[in-house]
Amino acid sequence: MEQPVALSIRGISKTFTGQLALDDVSLDIPAGAITALLGMNGSGKSTLIKILAGVYTPDPGGSLSVRNQDLALPLTPGAAHAAGLRFLHQDLGLVDALTIADNFALSDGFFARSSLSRVKLRREHAHVASTLELLGIDEHPGRLVGDLSPSVRTMVGIARAFQHRSGNEAGDDAGTGGADVDALRRNILILDEPTASLPAHEADRVLALLDMLRSHGGTAVYVSHRIEEVRRIADHVAVLRDGRLVAQEPLGERDAAAIVSLVIGRELEAPAIRPAEEREGAVLLRTRGLSGPRLDGVDLDVRAGEILGITGLVGCGRSELVRLLAGVQQPSAGTMTVAGKPYAPGSAAAAITAGVACVPQNRRRDGVVLDLGVGENLTLGRLGSYTRGPIINRAAEKAAAQDLAKRFLVKTASLAAPVRSLSGGNQQKVVVARAASGSPLMLLLDEPSQGVDALARQEISRLLKELADEGVAVLVASTDYDDFVGLADRVVVLDRGRIAAELSGSDITEDAVALACQTGAPA
């Protein structure tokens, strides 16, 4: 039997200055099922979601309907909400310093809660608790959001999207209404890469919540670049390529390779294996007894030309290790050398001067200047390379930016376009390209494939191998174990700040790394 359609999108296009981001997209989202919205970086997924959320105005001509009711275009955020469209953006919009219940109240724009009586507050807590319970979230409404694990924060974000207000601000009944099963079934949840920044086992909990939503008859549209997650959770796939819808079908029994080829339009080639001799350079980085708040006496040798993976469960000290090596945090004990010389960078700039470049985890905060152009971001901090005396050679700067954009496959309307206008994955490519462009001795990357599509991920892997072949020591810290397969020569697993296991060569598989993270021992 055909499933009823929850959301129907007809002939939607969106042109940004000089660029067609969505081209006549028509798509039906079936009710009571999870649809994975897939596509490479820059294919138009976020643009479509922002049109549904009433953030972007589509080009004239298309139409939208929810359960056969036409919506007036352009939508406003209020009209989208009234129609039952619920959104979870990557930035969850939760306030750490407030409780779960307060965060629920905040989303209603209603925060005169000091005036609520104790009875009403208790009732409000009960509403929030029932919503949490319905979605399988085992937390007390009075818990501070800042104390929650990343996956529970995401789950709270989802639960909050479903709540409804009851009563009015002035009236007796003012307060936040919990969601009931009917609300879960009636509304349509749209999630833009909810698991992008979550390690695999945390992401699993969010997927379990989506399972729960589906079991209540709920409808969701889910964007992800993680193919295994799509296989695990989706009933249907819809694929955008260059702004056009190229597939809309049940997921069926497709394996990962089949989904990837649906997304990129061809088969992904197997990654090239690096010959062993290319990873046997001299020791470039040596740490002895390296310690910090989370790290506890790490001894590490990384060779020139080696690609080393660093992983472990949440709190293992992985990101701290990157920060200490990158000079943005100072060790409490231990020593480091780079190319045999003492290395104690007091800042990121000092690390770069010593030949250690870093691709930080939070690209929007630390990696790019959103309002500067793509070209300027690519050459940022390297102006010295294009100046002779007081004269800046703009042509040389532009040529360098063009080269980098081409080599790292940055998809942009022009080099002058602000980085803000780039899709998430393309912003990431800009950061990687810039870090690699200064001929570093060592390149550190913290979660480099967050929000990056399968093809770009492979391109980044290929470029990292190229850099390693040129003698650069590459350190990739990641919780996405797939990042290491076909890329890393060696993977070091951290557990509570110490080295717990090490894998190398063909032993590096997703399952073996996962097992080593769980047990602290190689498979």
Ligand SMILES: Nc1ncnc2c1ncn2[C@@H]1O[C@H](COP(=O)(O)OP(=O)(O)OP(=O)(O)O)[C@@H](O)[C@H]1O
């Ligand atoms: N505000 C904007 N101004 C100009 N161009 C934009 C703007 N927002 C998006 N674009 C362009 O529209 C196209 C689609 O971008 P969009 O962010 O929708 O891609 P996406 O599929 O969500 O990618 P990703 O997987 O990387 O998040 C891209 O080429 C992007 O550069």
